[in-house]
Amino acid sequence: MLTPMLLAALLPLLLLCRTSFGQYSSDQCSWKGSGLTHEGHTRDVEQVYLRCSQGSLEWLYPTGAIIVNLRPNTVSPAASRxxxxxxxxxxxLGTNIYLDRNGKLRLLLRERDQAQGKVxxxxxxxxxxxxxxxxHMDISRRITAFQYELISDRQGAEANAVxxxxxxxxxxxxxxxVCTKDFVARGSIKKVEQEEEQSSVTVDISHLYRQKTQVFIPGGVRVRRWTGHIKMPRQCGVKSGDGEFLFTGTVRFGEAWMGCAPRxxxxxxxxxxxxxxGTNPCHVDAD
Structure with a gap:
C-alpha cells in the first residue's frame, strides 16, 4: 500500500506519463487522434511527434489545432537535406494546413484543396x-487524414515539378x-490508360534489375516475367508501341512514377x- 508521502512523490511522474502518452503516437510513425478530447477547448494546440520515414495521420472531429513535427529516426547532416x-x-475535411516556422505560418493546403488528393x-x-x-456547427463527419514520406530534397523537387x-x-x-532510382526494369508498353490528371502505363517486364517495393509482380508461371503499372503526367502524351525500353523511376505512396525511359x-x-x-557510375547486367 502506498503511503501518502510516496504517493505525493509519484504523482508528478504519473502526470508526466499521461501528458507524453497523449502527445506521442504509439509507434512514432503514425498518429490517430480526436478533437473531442479537447472537451470544448477550441483553442487547444497539441504537439504530435513522428519519427519515421513514412506513415500517416488521422484526426477525427478536428477542433483547435495540432502541430505535427516530422523528423527522421536518425541524427546525421543528411537529415537537414x-x-x-x-x-x-x-x-x-475540416482543417487548413500550414507550415509553421518559428511561429510564422504559411498556407500549404486549404480544406477544399485536400479533396484533390495531390502530393x-x-x-x-x-x-x-x-x-x-x-x-463548423457539425463536426461529426469531418476527418483530416494524409500519408507522409520523407525523401531527398532532389526527389521532392522532382515531385513538385509539373x-x-x-x-x-x-x-x-x-x-x-540506373544507379539511383527506386525501380529499374527492361520491358515493353502493353497499354496506356488516360485517367483524370495522369496516364497509367501497363508494362510487361522481361528483366527486373531493382525495385524498392513490389511495384512489378510476377506475370508468368514458366517464363520469368513481371507486369505492373507506371504513372506519368497526362500531358506527356505517352503511347503504346513496339520495342523495348529501360524503365526507371520513383515510388511515391506505393505508386510507380516514370523517370528516364530510353529505348x-x-x-x-x-x-x-x-x-x-570507364565513366559508368555503377554496373548493371546489360547484354
Missing part, C-alpha cells in the same frame, strides 16, 4: 505542419538513373560506350 511529401485523403512536397527546413480546425518527367533525359541522367537499344549503346571510357 530532406523533403516531406504529404498525400491527403480525398475525403479529408505536396516541401523542405523539412521549412518547418512543422500546423493543422488548424475550421469551425511536367518534369516529360523532358528527355541527358546521357548522364540516364546512366545515373533499351539506345541505353545499351550509351552504357557500353561509358563502360569503354
Amino acid at each position: 530532406l523533403s516531406v511529401c504529404i498525400k491527403p485523403s480525398k475525403e479529408s 505536396h512536397c516541401f523542405s523539412i527546413q521549412e518547418g512543422a505542419l500546423f493543422i488548424e480546425a475550421i469551425q 511536367g518534369a518527367p516529360c523532358q528527355p533525359c541527358s546521357d548522364a541522367e540516364m546512366l545515373l538513373a 533499351y537499344k539506345d541505353f545499351l549503346r550509351l552504357y557500353q560506350e561509358a563502360q569503354r571510357l
Whole structure:
C-alpha cells in the first residue's frame, strides 16, 4: 500500500506519463487522434511527434489545432537535406494546413484543396505542419487524414515539378538513373490508360534489375516475367508501341512514377560506350 508521502512523490511522474502518452503516437510513425478530447477547448494546440520515414495521420472531429513535427529516426547532416511529401485523403475535411516556422505560418493546403488528393512536397527546413480546425456547427463527419514520406530534397523537387518527367533525359541522367532510382526494369508498353490528371502505363517486364517495393509482380508461371503499372503526367502524351525500353523511376505512396525511359537499344549503346571510357557510375547486367 502506498503511503501518502510516496504517493505525493509519484504523482508528478504519473502526470508526466499521461501528458507524453497523449502527445506521442504509439509507434512514432503514425498518429490517430480526436478533437473531442479537447472537451470544448477550441483553442487547444497539441504537439504530435513522428519519427519515421513514412506513415500517416488521422484526426477525427478536428477542433483547435495540432502541430505535427516530422523528423527522421536518425541524427546525421543528411537529415537537414530532406523533403516531406504529404498525400491527403480525398475525403479529408475540416482543417487548413500550414507550415509553421518559428511561429510564422504559411498556407500549404486549404480544406477544399485536400479533396484533390495531390502530393505536396516541401523542405523539412521549412518547418512543422500546423493543422488548424475550421469551425463548423457539425463536426461529426469531418476527418483530416494524409500519408507522409520523407525523401531527398532532389526527389521532392522532382515531385513538385509539373511536367518534369516529360523532358528527355541527358546521357548522364540516364546512366545515373540506373544507379539511383527506386525501380529499374527492361520491358515493353502493353497499354496506356488516360485517367483524370495522369496516364497509367501497363508494362510487361522481361528483366527486373531493382525495385524498392513490389511495384512489378510476377506475370508468368514458366517464363520469368513481371507486369505492373507506371504513372506519368497526362500531358506527356505517352503511347503504346513496339520495342523495348529501360524503365526507371520513383515510388511515391506505393505508386510507380516514370523517370528516364530510353529505348533499351539506345541505353545499351550509351552504357557500353561509358563502360569503354570507364565513366559508368555503377554496373548493371546489360547484354
